[in-house]
Amino acid sequence: MSKEPVNVNEFQDLARQALPKMYYDYYSGGAEDQHTLKENVEAFQRILFRPRVLVDVSRTNLSTNILGYSVPSPVMIAPTAMHKLAHYEGEVATARAAAACNTIMVLSYMSTCTVEEVASSCNGIRFFQVYVYKRRDITAQLVLRAERSGYKAIVLTVDAPRLGRREHDIKNKMIAPQLKNFEGLISTKVTSDEGSNLQAFADGTFDASLSWKDIDWVKSITTLPIIIKGVLTREDAIKAMEVGVAGIVVSNHGARQLDYTPATISVLEEVVQAVKGRVPVFVDGGIRRGTDIFKALALGAQAVLIGRPVVYGLAAKGEYGVRRVIELLKDELELTMALSGCPRLKDITRNHIMTERDRPRCML
Numbered sequence: 001m002s003k004e005p006v007n008v009n010e011f012q013d014l015a016r017q018a019l020p021k022m023y024y025d026y027y028s029g030g031a032e033d034q035h036t037l038k039e040n041v042e043a044f045q046r047i048l049f050r051p052r053v054l055v056d057v058s059r060t061n062l063s064t065n066i067l068g069y070s071v072p073s074p075v076m077i078a079p080t081a082m083h084k085l086a087h088y089e090g091e092v093a094t095a096r097a098a099a100a101c102n103t104i105m106v107l108s109y110m111s112t113c114t115v116e117e118v119a120s121s122c123n124g125i126r127f128f129q130v131y132v133y134k135r136r137d138i139t140a141q142l143v144l145r146a147e148r149s150g151y152k153a154i155v156l157t158v159d160a161p162r163l164g165r166r167e168h169d170i171k172n173k174m175i176a177p178q179l180k181n182f183e184g185l186i187s188t189k190v191t192s193d194e195g196s197n198l199q200a201f202a203d204g205t206f207d208a209s210l211s212w213k214d215i216d217w218v219k220s221i222t223t224l225p226i227i228i229k230g231v232l233t234r235e236d237a238i239k240a241m242e243v244g245v246a247g248i249v250v251s252n253h254g255a256r257q258l259d260y261t262p263a264t265i266s267v268l269e270e271v272v273q274a275v276k277g278r279v280p281v282f283v284d285g286g287i288r289r290g291t292d293i294f295k296a297l298a299l300g301a302q303a304v305l306i307g308r309p310v311v312y313g314l315a316a317k318g319e320y321g322v323r324r325v326i327e328l329l330k331d332e333l334e335l336t337m338a339l340s341g342c343p344r345l346k347d348i349t350r351n352h353i354m355t356e357r358d359r360p361r362c363m364l
């Protein structure tokens with residue numbers, strides 16, 4: 001048994017040791033210069049606290065409500081592809097860990113276990129993430145299967161008309177494994193032996209024509225609420241509300257798509273202000289500490305999603321590792337709340353943090 005991590009960052013090293021280089025690079029990497037990859041984490045570090053003292057924090061409560069579902073903490077599992085490359089049990093192990101923590105898991109469209117396998121592996125609230133394929137009938141079938149299997153919302157990812165340029169994957173000639181969801185529908189075998197096979201697969205399948213008018217089509221294939229994932233501007237947040245989404249995820253896809261987009265935490269407030277409370281706003285990207293979660297909530301997020309740390313937990317220690325990642329983040333958030341004078345999530349306000357812009361000159 002490898003050593004027991006005391007924070008989620010320590011799972012990354014264990015994952016690096018556990019995984020073949022090609023897979024570790026795929027999970028950890030970002031697009032091009034990986035500027036945004038660094039920024040997603042570092043922008044959190046530039047936000048400081050304004051803690052309040054002498055508040056009774058002998059009891060804390062982290063519970064919240066996400067789309068009508070009551071959950072014990074404002075943490076969800078972001079959709080990440082192909083968990084069997086991290087651990088032989090794949091998304092089933094992740095789902096069991098999520099269920100054990102009563103945490104909402106968003107299953108990736110590009111999962112290595114099927115939507116039905118994950119649904120039947122354990123009880124739990126799950127959402128299904130969707131990419132729209134050129135073959136729209138395939139997308140419609142997958143959405144129907146997810147709905148029939150009890151998934152509670154569709155998370156439509158809109159920041160990937162094409163796959164970002166991930167240079168590790170190009171060098172490693174990253175493979176695209178068979179994705180069981182698509183068995184009998186489409187082959188993930190690509191013939192290209194140049195560059196990333198995953199990119200070649202995405203180029204052949206993802207529908208780059210997808211646009212705002214197509215949200216009506218997505219609505220027409222499901223009765224589930226639709227959350228849009230990948231919004232970074234007030235303009236798109238307003239459009240998303242106009243087309244009637246049930247929620248917005250501020251996301252730059254973990255810095256894997258367009259490099260030099262701002263860190264998500266830097267644009268969260270812009271989106272929150274545009275949305276004016278009409279739909280919940282979620283955020284992902286670079287969240288590695290309970291303090292990061294607190295900062296996101298202070299800037300108006302209803303909850304956060306965690307991507308890489310979950311995959312690292314899975315690679316390092318399977319289901320147990322994912323559970324520990326969720327527990328560590330939740331414990332850190334709880335302590336942050338106590339030390340900031342916020343016994344409940346609704347006590348967390350914008351005044352509990354200061355961004356670089358808020359800081360008085362004399363402190364620079």
Ligand SMILES: Cc1cc2nc3c(=O)[nH]c(=O)nc-3n(C[C@H](O)[C@H](O)[C@H](O)COP(=O)(O)O)c2cc1C
Binds near residue numbers: 026079108252
């Ligand atoms: C290995 C990996 C695979 C991903 N696969 C998907 C995916 O299939 N669908 C999707 O919408 N987002 C995908 N994402 C993006 C995540 O949902 C999320 O936006 C991102 O990981 C958050 O950043 P973090 O990893 O810093 O927490 C993936 C991210 C990673 C790291």
Ligand SMILES: CC(C)CC(=O)C(=O)O
Binds near residue numbers: 163
């Ligand atoms: C298989 C990929 C398209 C999944 C993805 O979204 C990613 O790797 O970021």
